[in-house]
Amino acid sequence: MINSVFRTKDGKLNTYLVIGASMAAVVIILSVLSIFWTPYSPTAMSAAQRFKAPTFAHIFGTDNFGRDIFSRVMKAIGTSFLISVFVVLISGTAGILIGSVTGYFGGIIDTVVMRVVDAINGFPSILLALVVISLLGKGRANVVLALAIAFTPSFVRIVRGEFIRLRDADYIIRARLMGAKKTRILFLHILPNIFSTFWVSVTIGFNNAILAESGLSYLGIGVQAPDATLGSMLSDAQGYLGTAPWYALAPGLTIVWMVLSAAMLSEGISRRKKGVR
């Protein structure tokens, strides 16, 4: 079973999927683990331990307050991961609901909804999130909401396109002739057909969500101190680039790792899809 998941239709090993899944597994394990345990307290400061380069005791070194960077990165991964998951979950669900209805029915609803989507899409997503957060105030929930609003349009577009492509397919016309209800056609006949395309866009959306969340924290309007996030750590670290380069390297490389794992996963999934015909 597991073996067949990681192989393409012609029996070759799907390397993208294997590497992506392993990298993602590391991220998920670390973020779950961080809830219960970190090597040191991520907020415990120590004047004696300031700016220690990576050693076996502190594998990523320590920062300007003497906090263990690895513990902070672990916590930060957890925060980033959780926020990104919720962002993708909310915007993906909204995308399916809005995109399926507008795509399948078309007409005036489609025109109106798509113009609204265009309008939202007109703003850069960071700018839009900035506006929403300044209206609602800071905090994790508001970051999720702000990013979800900014990310919904791209999901709507993708789902809508797929529904338009499939609504006149022969097997959908036959479903209509059988007398299947509209909701049944939308969610039982058409929706399963778009999943492979949808999963690819989910992983890409996840990537963008990690980057956007880091960006917001970097600008200081995301999750607030003393909670660690990758963006705020980067922002703190840039003042010490000359004296403690490992400080910036740790969160920076972690962002690269997370983004790369999602990108590999999406490539792996799309290769699987192509194998199926």
Place this chain on the structure above:
Amino acid sequence: MIKIENLTISFDDKKAVSDISLEIKPGEILGLVGESGSGKSVTALSLMGLMSHEAVLESGRVTFGDTCLLKAGEKPDEKMLRSYRGKHMSMVFQEPMTSLNPTMKVGPQVAEQLLLHAKDRYPDAQSRRKCVVETFESVGLKEADSLYDKYPHQLSGGMRQRVMIAMAVILHPELIIADEPTTALDVTIQNQIVRLLKEINERENNSMLFITHDLNLARRICTRLLVMKDGKVVERGDTEKIFTDPQTDYAKKLIAAVPGRVKHPEIDINNSTGNKILSVRDLSVFYKEQSKKLFGGKINRQVVFSAGFDIYEGETLGLVGESGCGKSSLCKAILGINTNIKGSIENKTVRPQMIFQDPYSSLNPVRTIGWQLEEPLYTMDVLDKDIKTDKKWRKEQALKMLERVGLDESYYSRMPSQLSGGQRQRVSIAQALITKPKLIFADEPVSALDVTIQDQVLDLLEDLQQEYGIAYLFISHDINVIHRVSDRIMVMKDGHILEIGDRDKVFEDPENAYTKELLAEP
């Protein structure tokens, strides 16, 4: 003169053709017939040295006169092959839409042949143009001079195929390879092209390799035939001999499956009970189309003009006409898929179903066959809720229907991608019939299938009709198929119904000139 000896070609260690030998004599038309995947096209492409890179020439050789064009184990001499292509042998492809370059005017495209192979005889543009225009005229293209400067998209399918033929004959090659040259064309155009190819063969006295899956066509045009199956030649001989006295089992099966216009009194039972189940009066169908003008909005384009006809219980009404004549639009309007209509439709049956042409798009690719067969039972509104939510009952019905269309239980849990075209079409039929509708619209249900499969599916449709008393509206462009299945025939052209009547009456004594041309036995 042109010889293939013991040719074996394989792709990825799978043999596409194995141990094929053939010889094309000057002036003859050799037919290569067989079902899809039998290796016809690979054989033809190997003659031109145009096989794809993955193809491996395992054994054999191709010779043209005294020259060896291809030989196993030797790298093909591209330069020599190029000098042969076009000049000594040329090819006409199936799809005139894609075999002409859409960004180039058709005249210069044909003139390129002269530029490449006969620059000494036609040194300047003026002389090349003259030659191309003359060739255009010789293949029956009218207003050849103005045609020279037109783009492919400005030409109809038949005209494009004539341009392709002009390109193939302009250098008077000794061999023309025609790979399904008429398959993508309408019936009346098909006849014209076949006549043209025969005429060219007689005029130029060159040889022709004619590849087709259509045995009726092969019988009309070819002097000798090669029957291929799974990459092997199973039978060869004079066309008439093969048709009247086939030797191998496969050839017998193939010939028997060809829908001819023979009357079978024992099969030709009109099941009609005389009860009217559908009556259409004065029906016009429209499509919304974007106006070409800027800010023009949408315009209604009429595709069917006041159609009126009836369908009786248990009968088969054959609907013939060329592509774009409004056959499918008429069906979709009656089924309520297109609601942009005028006129009256009185349907006395419950939920008529439709069977589509393309077996690959008429089944949902992500659902199992079982799910797709049970779905109509779940969605139909004729039964009470207790029965249709009973999973066991639904599965029972689905299995029964599978067996009825000749597929065993194991298909229940399979996905459509694991089925062949013929099997998919059986599933489609099962899905349409599982709720026992009294009226079925069959839109070219066998056109995408191979001859022997086609024959089986038609048999199945006829059996089911007798068993359940279904009426079919049967659309096909294949006159022989229509002749076989229909009780009555309806002829459409450009959205108008030209003629409607009993099959034998329409075939033997058509009232309309167009019907006469369409149904003419070639």
